[in-house]
Amino acid sequence: DDVISGVTLNLLNADDATNITLTVDRNIDAVINNINGFVTAYNAVSAYMKEQQTYNKDEETTGGILFGDGTLSSVKLDITSILTQQVWGVASDLSALGLAGIEVDTEGQLGIDSAILRGYLETRFSDIKLLFSVNGTPDTGLLSYVLSSQDTKPGEYEVNITQAATR
DSSP states (O other), X not given: OOSBTTBOOOOOOOOTTOOOOOOOOOOHHHHXXXXXXXXXXXHHHHHHHHHHTOEETTTTXXXXXXXXXXXXXXXXXXXXXXXXXXXXXXXXXXXXXXXXTEEEOTTSOEEEOHHHHHHHHHHOHHHHHHHTSOOOOOSSTTOOOOOOOTTOOSSOOOOOOOSOOOO
């Protein structure tokens, strides 16, 4: 399971005289389904937040117990900001979801232009992947990116190694 990253091979029989060709392709439809799932989940949360902030003048009722809650407004603004801001480390012509065919409409709902998204998944898969994942790219082969936390700020960091690794 460590020969090809992301692929597990189950070898059942050894035969030196047999050549096997293995082709590994991306499942673009599965990726689009996952992105559609993300959009559907986001739209449900967005609709819930919008409903909470409604007021019916005729019945003098609010949309929910979070009506007028400043925290809810702040969370909604933060989420929308995250969806519309540029992602650090991605090519500038594809550094935001809107450039990849995933846009926020005037109602605060996400929509997908499937043709644009599919085109980029077929031609620039790595760039689209970077829009949905945390990443780091060292400028030398001597280091590798392992992880970050929610507190990690985007940008470039200088690494000063003061002792040799022990493992």
